[in-house]
Amino acid sequence: MEKGLDGSPLSLLLPRPLLVACPSRCVKVRALRVRETEGVVRYGAELLSRHARKVDADEMWEVHEQVAVAAMEAGCKQLALRLVQNVHKRFPEGARASRLTGMYFEMMGTPGEAEELYKKELEKDPANAIILKRMVGLRRGQGDLAGAAELLKQYLAVHTTDWVAWEEAADLYLHLQMYQQAAFCLEELLLHQPTDVGRHLLLADALYTMGGAHNWRAARTQYSGVIEMTKGQNLRALYGVCACAAQLSGVRRSERGGGADVEELPRLAAAALQQQYAVHCPDKLPLVRSMLKAQGLL
Amino acid sequence: MTKNCSVEPAALYKILLHSLKHTAGVNGVLLGTVSVGTATGAGPATAVRVVDAVPVGHGFVTLTPVLEMALSQIEGYVHEQAGSTCPLGLRIVGYYQCNERLGDSELGGGRRVADRIEAAFPDSVAVVLDSTVMDTALQAAVAQQQQDQAGKQQVEEEPVLALFVKDGMRGWVRASASDGKTRLHCPTQGVAAQLAQYAAEGRHRALVDFEQHLDDINANWLNTGLLEGPA
Numbered sequence: 255m256e257k258g259l260d261g262s263p264l265s266l267l268l269p270r271p272l273l274v275a276c277p278s279r280c281v282k283v284r285a286l287r288v289r290e291t292e293g294v295v296r297y298g299a300e301l302l303s304r305h306a307r308k309v310d311a312d313e314m315w316e317v318h319e320q321v322a323v324a325a326m327e328a329g330c331k332q333l334a335l336r337l338v339q340n341v342h343k344r345f346p347e348g349a350r351a352s353r354l355t356g357m358y359f360e361m362m363g364t365p366g367e368a369e370e371l372y373k374k375e376l377e378k379d380p381a382n383a384i385i386l387k388r389m390v391g392l393r394r395g396q397g398d399l400a401g402a403a404e405l406l407k408q409y410l411a412v413h414t415t416d417w418v419a420w421e422e423a424a425d426l427y428l429h430l431q432m433y434q435q436a437a438f439c440l441e442e443l444l445l446h447q448p449t450d451v452g453r454h455l456l457l458a459d460a461l462y463t464m465g466g467a468h469n470w471r472a473a474r475t476q477y478s479g480v481i482e483m484t485k486g487q488n489l490r491a492l493y494g495v496c497a498c499a500a501q502l503s504g505v506r507r508s509e510r511g512g513g514a515d516v517e518e519l520p521r522l523a524a525a526a527l528q529q530q531y532a533v534h535c536p537d538k539l540p541l542v543r544s545m546l547k548a549q550g551l552l
Numbered sequence: 553m554t555k556n557c558s559v560e561p562a563a564l565y566k567i568l569l570h571s572l573k574h575t576a577g578v579n580g581v582l583l584g585t586v587s588v589g590t591a592t593g594a595g596p597a598t599a600v601r602v603v604d605a606v607p608v609g610h611g612f613v614t615l616t617p618v619l620e621m622a623l624s625q626i627e628g629y630v631h632e633q634a635g636s637t638c639p640l641g642l643r644i645v646g647y648y649q650c651n652e653r654l655g656d657s658e659l660g661g662g663r664r665v666a667d668r669i670e671a672a673f674p675d676s677v678a679v680v681l682d683s684t685v686m687d688t689a690l691q692a693a694v695a696q697q698q699q700d701q702a703g704k705q706q707v708e709e710e711p712v713l714a715l716f717v718k719d720g721m722r723g724w725v726r727a728s729a730s731d732g733k734t735r736l737h738c739p740t741q742g743v744a745a746q747l748a749q750y751a752a753e754g755r756h757r758a759l760v761d762f763e764q765h766l767d768d769i770n771a772n773w774l775n776t777g778l779l780e781g782p783a
Contacts, residue, residue, distance in 0.1 A: 397655075428615065431661055490617075497620060541629055544625075545625050
């Protein structure tokens with residue numbers, strides 16, 4: 255068996271890597287904050303065991319950490335242990351290494367040991383952001399989403415520009431079905447990055463899910479904003495506008511809001527949807543048309 | 553009223569491959585048939601046969617837009633099939649969900665979704681992946697493979713799905729082996745090994761859910777031919 259791809263269950267699932275591991279891929283995945291667990295474990299393990307010379311010294315420990323976290327997500331216990339031990343040997347005193355060791359304990363089902371480690375670090379430095387955030391992760395890992403959200407709220411009261419934390423808060427609130435709070439977090443994120451299409455869509459989805467004329471109107475505004483930003487190419491936004499129109503058609507005219515152009519919008523969106531399907535995916539066009547018909551847009 | 557639910561391999565493997573593909577929670581819609589008969593001495597019995605699974609979303613099972621769009625089009629697909637030259641007689645029969653956290657096999661936020669599906673499609677069921685059971689089965693399969701016992705008698709595994717049925721005022725209730733009123737029949741032989749095989753062939757990467765289709769119109773959420781033939 256390949257070194258690094260040992261007897262953990264995932265090794266059954268992973269064929270031997272065919273390509274030479276690509277250091278830049280790990281960097282790209284990190285920069286985009288994409289969750290590509292399988293890829294990171296596979297290429298990262300190969301990279302570290304066989305091509306360590308190709309990795310820059312300053313990158314080496316970042317990669318170790320990244321692959322260790324992915325290995326823990328994937329449940330590759332032996333790989334994770336080896337990496338965590340290497341990091342701990344290199345940084346016996348660091349908070350970041352402590353966090354990694356704690357995460358290993360969490361994965362192995364001994365969250366009490368993890369919590370002790372984190373508390374020790376917080377005694378040394380009560381404002382350590384990495385550890386404070388890891389406490390949130392610990393709660394979440396134990397299934398205590400409400401506790402995690404509360405801790406994160408306290409953290410964000412102090413660290414108001416930690417955008418990763420705001421994103422995590424939105425995520426937690428959405429899982430908790432606390433849509434108002436999620437919307438608040440997403441709005442903060444959008445103030446900071448107004449052209450983030452994904453977040454506009456997530457906010458729109460949350461507003462739509464909350465329901466009621468006011469929220470459907472707000473969702474419609476978000477979806478139509480995305481249509482403008484993407485020049486009508488974004489399918490989710492087109493679908494979203496149609497869905498809002500269908501919901502609002504059941505509502506009194508006076509509460510529907512907007513003028514003649516807003517009335518026109520769902521018809522335009524429906525036409526754009528049909529156009530896209532006719533060109534790119536004609537076999538699904540009848541299904542889209544039947545959906546639009548049910549929404550009263552055909 | 554007894555309820556028997558059987559899950560065909562094709563549906564099961566699509567659910568499992570969907571859960572493998574995304575580290576976040578996933579959900580989808582079940583297709584199949586429902587028939588009402590009489591169980592001996594126990595009054596009417598409903599038999600729900602789950603034949604196929606349509607993967608819908610990954611990320612937030614608690615948001616409704618994607619699921620609504622998907623449901624509408626899946627309904628359209630079912631009608632289309634009914635009118636075709638060899639109709640399979642399929643209808644929407646339920647909802648499936650796989651949670652993000654190992655050890656969480658509850659419906660949780662998915663209850664609302666399951667409610668909506670059951671309201672529109674009576675007698676619908678809900679199934680949730682029991683990831684602890686799946687994990688154990690995968691470990692056992694690895695151990696078996698390492699001891700070079702592949703092909704020898706396969707270990708009887710626990711079902712990897714937990715069944716929930718709507719029970720009037722009580723809402724969604726988890727079916728248990730002891731209550732006698734609800735039964736789940738689900739493949740249990742060699743599931744882990746078969747799943748590992750499919751995953752080695754990259755079929756979990758090839759699987760498409762409706763949400764992915766929204767980002768890439770060419771991605772086929774019907775997953776035609778996903779489990780057939782060589783990868």
